[in-house]
Amino acid sequence: MIRYGILSTASIVGRFIAGIKESQAGEVYAIASRTVAKAKEAALQYDIKNYYGSYEELYEDENIDVIYIPTVNGLHYRDCQNALLHHKHVIVEKPFTLTSIEAQKLFDLAKQNQCFLMEAQKCVFLPTTLQLKKLIEQNVIGDIRYIELKAGFPGRFDYDHWMYDLSMGGGALYGSATYTIELMQFLFDNPHFQIDGSCIKCPTGSDEICNFQLKMNHQILVSSTIAMNVPLKNEAVFYGDKGYIVIPNYWKSNHLDIYFHNGETKHYDFPYQSEFVYEINHIHECLKQQLLTSPIMTPARTMEATHLVETLYQKWQEDTNE
Known part of the structure; x- marks a missing residue:
């Protein structure tokens, strides 16, 4: 059984947890928020036994195999980096990062630490x-x-x-x-x-x-x-x-x-x-095969998407400055 740690109590969390439960190959071991009260409330709502009032406690839990990150978009890089530094496999909600440089650094770090890393893209x-x-x-x-x-x-x-x-x-x-x-x-x-x-x-x-x-x-x-x-x-x-x-x-x-x-x-x-169950089943298959990246949601696809979005924002910023 693959044990998940959920980093945040964002609104999307409930649907991802439902996918884990439907997969029958994973379980939600713990959830973390920035306060114990919020984490406890979410744990009761989603029937999760363990909860933490800080992200650091989730990173350090040795019982967790995979950390799911649905935090604020601009914090994906920071939170993913911290999870990888604790040698956790990581699933990061889209958009993966705000810049292609950040994306490349995370994939490099995941490879260095022999961790699976994938952008969550259910569609x-x-x-x-x-x-x-x-x-x-x-x-x-x-x-x-x-x-x-x-x-x-x-x-x-x-x-x-x-x-x-x-x-x-x-x-x-x-x-x-x-x-x-x-x-x-x-x-x-x-x-x-x-x-x-x-x-x-x-x-x-x-x-x-x-x-x-x-x-x-x-x-x-x-x-x-x-x-x-x-x-x-x-x-x-x-x-x-x-x-x-x-x-x-x-x-x-x-x-x-x-x-x-x-x-x-x-x-x-x-x-x-x-x-979410189809995406989660794919994650489980990748972990079973001891892959570090997905053959479908590849680093190259994530990198290209990040670069294209980054390119448009740069264009719009330049248009504003003219």
Whole structure:
């Protein structure tokens, strides 16, 4: 049984824990927060026996095999580094880090300490995504020329929340761009990317709504819009010359539909209890094989996604300074 330590009581924690329990090959051994009271409250909520009022206590617990890090985006580097220095395997929520230099340092440190390290990216392990990849490879909707992804999360945060602080990894692009980039990497087997985009900033200076374009292999245009201030139709649509495929909530989807130009349709259902279980099963398989990195969520894919996001933020900063 693989024993997990959960670093933080962030809102995503409950769904990740549900995935661990569903996997039947892992258990949540302990959870840590910045205060004992918060950690105890979470432990009672999720039926976890051990809890700590500091991250350091979690790092030092010799009973823990893997540490899951869903802390504030801007703290991923610090928290992952500390876990690796304590010789723990680590799963880091997306975005992995805010800079490609930080990402490279973490993968180097993991290799040095013989620890498994992976960016948490559940969408590439979903049955819906695997079916979509098959449909693309089988040319079911013909040659794909355009892909559109939209994700809107209005009203979740006030302007004083860290999600509106760029220095802490806030902003729409940091929040969700890796879903688009890493999904395309997986579906199209590491395509060549050219990236461009624009954003509208809010009073805090962070991007509240953004749109970026990926030109893949000089053949396919991908348009991705992410909004923190307006409800969008959360879906990905793949357009081919024979029809199109619609995937609602593409980062956690449980079904997809095909619409052919001749009027025919086809529906696929992939119900699940936890969208995290497929990712967690993959982690367990990697650990069983004593791998240090994932063959699917590879360091190269994480590094490229980090670099592309970093590139756009640098462009937007330069545009602001002009």
